[in-house]
Amino acid sequence: MLEIKNINAGYGYLQVLWDVSFKISKGEFIALVGPNGAGKSTTLKTIAGLIKPKSGDIIFDGKNITGTPANLTNRMGISFVSESLNLFTNMSIYENLLLGAFIIEDKQKQLENIDFVFDLFPRLKARRNQLAGTLSGGERKMLAIARGIMSNPSLLMVDEPSLGLAPRLTLDVFDALEVLRQSGMTILLVEQNVNTTLHITDRGYVLEQGQVILEGPSRELLENDHVKKAFLGI
Amino acid sequence: MKEEKLLKEPFLVVFKRWMMSAGGITITLAVVAAIIATIDSGPFIIVNTVVTGGMWALLSLGLSLVFGVMNIPNFAHGEFFLIGSMTAYFVFNPMRLYLNDNPSAFLSAIAPFLGIFLAFLVGALMGIIMEKLIFSPLRKRSRDQWVMNSFLLTVGISVVIINNIQLIWGANFKGIPSYWNVDPLEFLGVRLSVDRLAALLLSVITLAIFWYFMRRTQTGRAVRAVAQDETGALLVGINLNKILSLTMALSAGLAAMAGASLLFMFPAYPTAGLKPLYVAWYVVILVGLGNVSAAVIGGFIVALLQTLTSYYIGTGWEDVIPTAVIIIMLIFKPSGLFGSVVKGVHEQ
Numbered sequence: 134m135l136e137i138k139n140i141n142a143g144y145g146y147l148q149v150l151w152d153v154s155f156k157i158s159k160g161e162f163i164a165l166v167g168p169n170g171a172g173k174s175t176t177l178k179t180i181a182g183l184i185k186p187k188s189g190d191i192i193f194d195g196k197n198i199t200g201t202p203a204n205l206t207n208r209m210g211i212s213f214v215s216e217s218l219n220l221f222t223n224m225s226i227y228e229n230l231l232l233g234a235f236i237i238e239d240k241q242k243q244l245e246n247i248d249f250v251f252d253l254f255p256r257l258k259a260r261r262n263q264l265a266g267t268l269s270g271g272e273r274k275m276l277a278i279a280r281g282i283m284s285n286p287s288l289l290m291v292d293e294p295s296l297g298l299a300p301r302l303t304l305d306v307f308d309a310l311e312v313l314r315q316s317g318m319t320i321l322l323v324e325q326n327v328n329t330t331l332h333i334t335d336r337g338y339v340l341e342q343g344q345v346i347l348e349g350p351s352r353e354l355l356e357n358d359h360v361k362k363a364f365l366g367i
Numbered sequence: 368m369k370e371e372k373l374l375k376e377p378f379l380v381v382f383k384r385w386m387m388s389a390g391g392i393t394i395t396l397a398v399v400a401a402i403i404a405t406i407d408s409g410p411f412i413i414v415n416t417v418v419t420g421g422m423w424a425l426l427s428l429g430l431s432l433v434f435g436v437m438n439i440p441n442f443a444h445g446e447f448f449l450i451g452s453m454t455a456y457f458v459f460n461p462m463r464l465y466l467n468d469n470p471s472a473f474l475s476a477i478a479p480f481l482g483i484f485l486a487f488l489v490g491a492l493m494g495i496i497m498e499k500l501i502f503s504p505l506r507k508r509s510r511d512q513w514v515m516n517s518f519l520l521t522v523g524i525s526v527v528i529i530n531n532i533q534l535i536w537g538a539n540f541k542g543i544p545s546y547w548n549v550d551p552l553e554f555l556g557v558r559l560s561v562d563r564l565a566a567l568l569l570s571v572i573t574l575a576i577f578w579y580f581m582r583r584t585q586t587g588r589a590v591r592a593v594a595q596d597e598t599g600a601l602l603v604g605i606n607l608n609k610i611l612s613l614t615m616a617l618s619a620g621l622a623a624m625a626g627a628s629l630l631f632m633f634p635a636y637p638t639a640g641l642k643p644l645y646v647a648w649y650v651v652i653l654v655g656l657g658n659v660s661a662a663v664i665g666g667f668i669v670a671l672l673q674t675l676t677s678y679y680i681g682t683g684w685e686d687v688i689p690t691a692v693i694i695i696m697l698i699f700k701p702s703g704l705f706g707s708v709v710k711g712v713h714e715q
Contacts, residue, residue, distance in 0.1 A: 183598065207604035219599030221592050232592050235585060236604040284604065 134159045134319055135180070135288060140189035142179045148187070149175045151343040157288070157321060162314045164330045164351060165323045166364065167340035173323040174216055176340070177290045180321075181213035182206040193288070208236050212286035216293045218277040222266030226257050226276055229265050233283030243283075250279040253309055271302035278309060282318070289313065290321045295329070307333055327364035331355045390654075390661070390705045397668050404675055410557045412678065416671045418563045419632075421570025422625040424666030426643055427650035428577070428659055429618030435657035436594040436614045439502065439517040443525040444622055445644025450493055451486040451623025452635040453532065456541045458482040459630070463543065479546035483569065483627040490623020491616040497524065498615040503608065525640070533637040542634025566628040573624065574663060577617075581659070590614055594657070622647075646673075649689050653696060655703025665704075 135157040143149040149172045157163050165173050178184045180191055182203040191199045198206060203213070221229050230250060234243040251258035254275045260268070265276055274294050281289055291310065295303040303326070311333060314320055324330040331337055331351040339347035339360065347357060354360050361367045385391040404412045430444045459482035466475050501520055506513075547561040581587040592600040593610045601607060626633070626643070633639060646669060651657075654665035669689055676688040696704065 181602065183601070203598075203601040204604045204606050207602060213602055215598065215602065217598075219596045219602060221595040221599060223595050224588070224591065228588060231585065232588055232600075232603050232605075235589060280603065 134194060135321075136190075136192040137176075137180070138190040138192070140176070140179060140186045140191070142175060142184055142186040142189075144175075144184070149343050150179065150186075152189075153340070153343070153345055154189075155338050155345060155348065157319060159287075159319055160314075160317060161319055161336060162310075162334045163319075163321045164334035164337035165321060165340060166325070166327045166330060166337060168363070169325070171340040172343040173340055174292050175343075177213060177292050177321070177323055178215075180206070180290065181211060181215075183213075207284060207286075210285075210287040212281040212284055212289050214277045214281040214289070214291045214294070216296065218273055220265040220273060220277060220280070223264060225262045225264055226268075227261045229276055229280050230257075230283050233280035236284050246283050246285065250282060253312060254279055271298055271305070274298060274302075274306055275309070278306065282313065286318070288319045288321065290323070292323045293325065294322070295324060295326045303329070327360070328355075331360075389700050390664075393668065393704050394664065397671055400675065401671055404678075408678065412674055414557055414559055414563065415674045416667065418567045419629075419673070420667035420670030421567050421574070422629050422666075423643075423646055423650060423670050424663040425570055425573060425621045425625040426647040427662040427666050428574075429621040430647045431651045431657055431659045431662040432590075432614055433618045434651070435659060436590060437502065437517075437611055438514055439521065440514060441521045441618070442518065442644065443497070443521040443528065444618070444647055445640030445642070446525050446528040447490050447493065447619040447622035447640075448626035448643040449528070449532065449635060449637075449640035450619075451490050451626030452630045452633065452639060453536070453541070453626075454486040454489045454623065455479075455482040455627035455630045456543065456635050458485050459546070460541075460543060475548065479565070482546075482630075483624060486627030487620045487624040490626075491620035493623075494615040494617075494619025495612050497619070498612050502615075503611070525644075529637045529640070538637055540634040540636045543630055545631050562631045569624070569628050573621065577621070578660075586610075586613070645686065646689075649693055651703075653689075653693050653704060655705045658703065658705050661703075661705035 137153060137155050140150050140153045141148060153172070153176060155163075165176065167173050175184065179186050182198075182201050182205065185200045189199070190197055193206075193209060193211065196209070198209065201209070207213075221232060224232070227247070230247050231243060234246055237243055237246070251261075256272060257275055257279055260272070265273065268276060278289075278291060278294065281291070294306045294310070298306065307329065310320060310322065322330060322334060331354055334351045336349065337347075337351045337354045338345050339354065347354065347359065349357075355365075386395065401413055401416060426444070426448060429447075430441055433439050433441050433444075459478060462474070462478040462481070466478065501524065502517060505516060505520065545560065545562050546565065549561055551558040551560045552564065553559075579587075581591060589600065589605045589610055590613065592603070592605060593607065593614075597607065600610070622643075626635075626640075633642075650665040650669050651662055653669065654661035672689045672692060673685050677685045680688065
């Protein structure tokens, strides 16, 4: 479904990603883990179209989408929940969600999607008229993910959903991702919380200093000596 | 779907807090001042205030919108007002002369609207041209120092437009005696010219449509989304270029419409845009930059200040008093009466 081939990307003169390649098939739940500054977020931004890669190819659903701007990748079915969330802080939850379905013209379908995300995150339903800027950290994450799935994406990319969250809220967010996976969505999850992430995902890639250094089924990665030493502290 | 409102505070609490805020105090004071002045000298104060206030609202709303969405402090905004009044003059004047020779009640009734509507279209078109020709290339090249660069550009554009208009159409005043050549209406003891009434109705209707557009349509929401978070807007699939052009078109179109509707008060000549520009800036600085709905209220407040000043103190003081008020206000509320924090491009 998504194939990344030898991507080199970065910001200005600073190159962050060096020949990164990986593959995601339909319906998979993929983890992209690694230490700070490894290039995880940059990878997602490149796929989403916020950054233009210097070289390499991004193939999505058989089409080469390298360098497509972010508003068009969204229309192709790639949804990106960024680390800073990028919510519309002066709008209500409800309006944020409606904008999440910006590319869907059918009003009925928009409302159906809103019902779906309200079922997934009942907390949001209770606060639907509250401004997004006044929500707590956990609610913001939920809203960002909810807005991300409003456009019925085929690939959902989530950047660091656990960052700054209490452990219980983190579990809530992961549970929601699990539900989405079961409904058939392909998910690419970027996390620093390696242990939990590798327990719930199917496969994982380990990124270090802008390069993929390890890959494999998540269960095997958990047993890997390097992962144990570097991330799990065992 | 049923609207369920949880966490709703009792009305009185909200009202009390609002009354204590700077915005609440100002609005209350303004209303009280308007009522006292009306009792003291007659209802024409209110009439004058709402007629010019509606137009200042249209002007400052566009200015505020462009600053909020595109982060451009537009000092060429007055030129859109001028373009509007020029267009209305050149559309309406031939029709007026023609109608003098061939009277037709129906045509005389709708000719002004045609002029005003065309002014809106020409203004909107100029806005799009300005965005595509000047700001879009600048945005692609660099966003460093965006506010400063775009500010300098708009000042330059203003000079270019003023001088071109002078070159092509000369420096003489182009005005009309009135749009509708009929007797003023008697209303609550006030004689209200049809032109003023039409200007008021036009501004109210336009404001209502604009409000509906921004709040209730997906495109309007997209405009607000771009103002609040550009990356977020891109991520939900909003085409940034389209929204930016639309914003500029709306802003310019509304200013042109104000210029056209007030042609009977402010004739068109090359530097006619300067006064409206200053007024629009008074308003947005008074209420807070980038706060669109407050700009509407501010438009009426500034209009009231001007009306009161010109009646009680003298027309010459019309610019002095509002400026003094703003200077005093800025000492206490540096981010404006309804203070909103605008995220600059450089922060995003």
